[in-house]
Amino acid sequence: MFKKGSLLSDSGAMSDQGRDILRAAALLREGNLVAIPTETVYGLAADIRQEKAIHNIFRVKGRSFQNPLIVHVGSPSSLEDGTWISSFPSPLRKLSDIFWPGPLTLLLPKTAQVPRVVCAGLPRVAVRVPSHPRTQALLSELSSPLVAPSANLSGHLSPTLAEHIHPSLREKISYVLEGGKAEKGLESTVVGMLGDKVCIYRLGSLTSEELEEVLGYSVELADSVHLASPGGMAHHYAPLGKSLVLGSIPSLLSRYPIERSVVISFQELYTDIPADRCFVLSPRGDLEEASQKWFEVLHRIEQMSADWILVDLFPEVALGRTLNDRIRRALRRETRFPQRLSQDLC
Numbered sequence: 001m002f003k004k005g006s007l008l009s010d011s012g013a014m015s016d017q018g019r020d021i022l023r024a025a026a027l028l029r030e031g032n033l034v035a036i037p038t039e040t041v042y043g044l045a046a047d048i049r050q051e052k053a054i055h056n057i058f059r060v061k062g063r064s065f066q067n068p069l070i071v072h073v074g075s076p077s078s079l080e081d082g083t084w085i086s087s088f089p090s091p092l093r094k095l096s097d098i099f100w101p102g103p104l105t106l107l108l109p110k111t112a113q114v115p116r117v118v119c120a121g122l123p124r125v126a127v128r129v130p131s132h133p134r135t136q137a138l139l140s141e142l143s144s145p146l147v148a149p150s151a152n153l154s155g156h157l158s159p160t161l162a163e164h165i166h167p168s169l170r171e172k173i174s175y176v177l178e179g180g181k182a183e184k185g186l187e188s189t190v191v192g193m194l195g196d197k198v199c200i201y202r203l204g205s206l207t208s209e210e211l212e213e214v215l216g217y218s219v220e221l222a223d224s225v226h227l228a229s230p231g232g233m234a235h236h237y238a239p240l241g242k243s244l245v246l247g248s249i250p251s252l253l254s255r256y257p258i259e260r261s262v263v264i265s266f267q268e269l270y271t272d273i274p275a276d277r278c279f280v281l282s283p284r285g286d287l288e289e290a291s292q293k294w295f296e297v298l299h300r301i302e303q304m305s306a307d308w309i310l311v312d313l314f315p316e317v318a319l320g321r322t323l324n325d326r327i328r329r330a331l332r333r334e335t336r337f338p339q340r341l342s343q344d345l346c
């Protein structure tokens with residue numbers, strides 16, 4: 001019999017959920033995995049000094065060892081002693097001064113102390129300072145940084161609520177530190193130097209407009225040649241067992257079976273489909289609100305009986321660009337579209 005909120009791990013140990021920072025810290029120090037809240041999405045954390053635990057992250061997520069992990073530190077000062085990074089390029093330092101703590105991940109030259117597995121053999125380590133108060137408190141309790149990818153099975157939806165963490169993942173970890181709903185709802189923006197310019201390696205919660213305002217020049221997205229950031233690859237962020245279809249929603253509604261479809265709409269409520277199958281992210285057209293709800297709505301749809309998720313692109317600005325990026329990646333995951341529907345892919 002399972003205790004409420006508790007699950008058996010594969011080693012037979014109890015795993016559960018709560019707000020106990022000291023317990024989370026003790027478990028991490030002992031080499032266990034703990035899910036942690038951040039302002040972007042929930043992460044699956046291990047102590048950077050526990051290499052076996054870091055290997056376990058890959059194992060329990062089903063993640064490729066070629067996909068490196070983000071190192072989370074409590075404050076920028078944790079980087080000053082040169083333990084984890086060998087230098088801090090000044091444009092990136094400038095960004096960190098403004099956006100940390102927050103949804104900015106920086107690719108910085110690593111030292112030999114960073115376990116190879118964290119960076120997948122790449123020369124840079126991804127670092128960020130999360131702003132969620134509970135994870136901030138956890139990091140100040142610990143003497144080491146936390147290595148943490150998003151707390152989802154590889155390629156699936158990121159969790160923005162503790163309840164989104166998949167049962168098959170939960171049963172392999174020791175504790176879920178609860179922290180409510182993720183404030184941003186989309187992952188951090190991964191940024192690094194490309195030559196003498198700052199470049200985006202993964203679109204995220206921090207917009208290119210915000211970066212450009214600080215840097216004073218247009219910030220490009222790294223092309224596939226330079227995209228040594230596997231979260232920038234296809235086959236990500238997709239709902240299980242459903243196919244995302246992209247197009248104009250009225251047109252899709254006229255061609256797809258209404259009873260097997262759901263709509264995700266930015267602002268408009270479509271009345272050709274029952275109201276409980278039309279998810280309007282932000283009637284007032286606010287991209288921040290839409291971003292916060294994106295994964296939450298997909299998690300709800302994942303539980304519904306439907307085959308098709310009909311979506312249209314968001315305005316290609318600010319967070320709309322990140323949302324469109326997540327849509328395109330979720331689309332590419334599906335390769336089993338009936339021929340007559342494939343025209344809706346882009």
Ligand code: TXA
Nearest residue numbers: 040043068069124125126149150187188228229230231
């Ligand atoms: O908001 C977030 O970033 C969340 C929270 C938990 O911090 N984490 C997250 O981690 O989304 P993950 O592992 O799901 O995505 C990390 C992204 C991937 O695209 C990965 O390839 C890239 O960061 N990345 C990590 N380390 C890198 C490195 N050394 N060089 C290049 N890209 C790196």
Ligand code: MG
Nearest residue numbers: 149150158231
């Ligand atoms: Mg992820």
